[in-house]
Amino acid sequence: MTSRATTAGPRERLLEAAKRLTYTRGVGVGIDALLSASNVARRSLYEHFGGKDGLIAEVLRLAAEEDEATYRRTMRAAGGNPRDRLLAVFDALAKVVARxxxxxxxxLAADLALADPDHPGHAVTREYRQRVHHLLERELAALGHPRPDLAADQLLLLIDGTLAAGATxxxxxxxxxxxxLAEQILDAGAA
Amino acid sequence: MTSRATTAGPRERLLEAAKRLTYTRGVGVGIDALLSASNVARRSLYEHFGGKDGLIAEVLRLAAEEDEATYRRTMRAAGGNPRDRLLAVFDALAKVVARxxxxxxxxLAADLALADPDHPGHAVTREYRQRVHHLLERELAALGHPRPDLAADQLLLLIDGTLAAGATxxxxxxxxxxxxLAEQILDAGAA
DNA sequence: CCATGAATAGACCGGTCGATCTACTGGACC
DNA sequence: GGTCCAGTAGATCGACCGGTCTATTCATGG
Known part of the structure; x- marks a missing residue:
């Protein structure tokens, strides 16, 4: 009986609480709030993540994995037509911002809040955007778009704008x- | 000789330093940093603004005034053609994000960083966006766009996306x- | 000449920050 | 049974947080 859920270790509990609280309260949340919300000892944080910065970076990494998987799942569920797959992203965004x-x-919130350009979190967000960009670009290329790189930049800009406007x-x-607007971008490829 | 610049009072000095530091370091900057950067006494902050929140709100108000004036100046300099005036905004944005x-x-950074939805800063940013929206909508109406309100939303979304992508x-x-993309929005009005 | 009021300097408050440390618990493994 | 070690609990650290306070300076105007 070594299996069973074993109630998730302190590392997982802390990551989960940090993922939630750094989103609702921002990355400026105090460590104490994260520890008490996850019932994890202070020391465990430093043993697992080295400090707050390491924890934040790991939270971003975890969230980025999940979000990228969500992008892939959304596109996969939309079928094989690249146009449908890309537009499905915006339908999914509609549900996200409506929550x-x-x-x-x-x-974006993390990048704006972490004033230190050397904070490890920035590298995580940068790579995440590259991954999403690549995801979009591949679909655009499959669509036969003449400039998939530019179009991916534009779609990414629309996504960022949607999330910003959704918040404000x-x-x-x-x-x-x-x-x-995304449809017009895709139509440039269908021409 | 009551005139002369008289080196600007503590209120103006503090506002100026806060405008700079809340941007470079975020609204989470400490009060001490703002006071020492502006050579203003601690007490003066509370007499003029009531506290940090009041100071931040006033900084946002001041910045919003300036930025709205910049929008108007950019469009005025672009001549009388609404299409030119609107596209000039994005040319100006290119210079802004290149700084x-x-x-x-x-x-957006303030809205994301101020977790408390009742913070006075949110009202300032909300009104600022309404003003810019109105500015854009008026030009779109002059252009004869069939849906100036929707198009203004889209332009605002493009502006937010540009500023987000410019930072990341x-x-x-x-x-x-x-x-x-803005050109395509405007073309819908010229059709 | 002196009263007024804005501004300054800076001590001080309780609270919180991130981080380090010691002491202890409890279960797994040999 | 004894060892080991991840994890817990919590005291403690110096620094900083926003905010309040007293005392002082100083230019102005009656």
Missing amino acids: PDFRGCRY RPDSRPAASARL | PDFRGCRY RPDSRPAASARL
């Missing part, structure tokens, strides 16, 4: 607005 | 990408 607890893009002007239905 | 000290949109992917030349 009552939506508070904007976690990665939720009543403007930004995902729908962005989807219309 | 070496560019650190993203001040207002500066090498992607987001303003140029956004301008191309």
Whole structure:
């Protein structure tokens, strides 16, 4: 009986609580809040992550993995047509920004809040954006778009804009607005 | 000789230093940093602004005034053609995000960093976005766009996306990408 | 000449920050 | 049974947080 869920170790509990609290309260949350929310001893944080910065970076890494998987799942569920797969991303965004607890893009918030350009979190967010960019670019290439790199930049810009507007002007239905523009980007490839 | 610059009072000095430091270090900057950077006494802050929150709100108000004036100036300098006036905004954005000290949109950063939804800063940023939205919508109406309100939302989304991408992917030349999309929005009005 | 009021300097408050440390617990493994 | 070690609990550290306070300076105007 060594199996069973074993209630998840302190590392996992801390990561989960940090993922939640760094989003709702920002990366400026105090360590104590993370520890008490996860019922993890102070010392365990430093043994597992070396410090707050390491924990934040790991949280971003974990969230980025999940979010990238969500992108892939969304596109996979949309079938084999690259156009449908890309537009499905904006339909998914509409649901994301409509969630009552939506508070904007976690990665942009982290980049803006972490003033130190050498903070390890920045490298994580940078790589995440590259991965999403690559994801989009591949679909655009499959679509036969003449400039998949530029178009991927534009789609990424629409995604960032949607998440920003979703946080600051939720009543403007930004995902729908962005989807219309995305269609025009894709039409340039179908021409 | 009551005139002369008189070196600006403590209120102005503090506002100026806070405008600079809340941008470079975020709204989480300590009060002491703002006071020592402006050579203002601690007490003066509380007499003029009531506290840190009041100071931050006033800084956002001041910055919003200046930025709105910059929008108006950019459009005025672009002549009388609404299309030229709107596209000039994105040319101006290209220069903004190219500045070496560019650190993203001040207002979005504030909204993301101020976790308390009742913080007075949020009201300031909300009104600022409404003003810019109105500015864009008026030009779109003058252009004869069939849906100036939706189009203004889309332009605002492109602006937010440009500022976000400029902070996180500066090498992607987001303003140029956004301008191309903006042209398509405007073309819907010229049709 | 002196009263007024804005601004300054800076001590001080309780609280919190991230980080380090010691002491202890409990279960796994040999 | 004894060893080992991850994890817990919590005291403690210096630094800083936002905010309040007293005392002082200084230019102005009656």
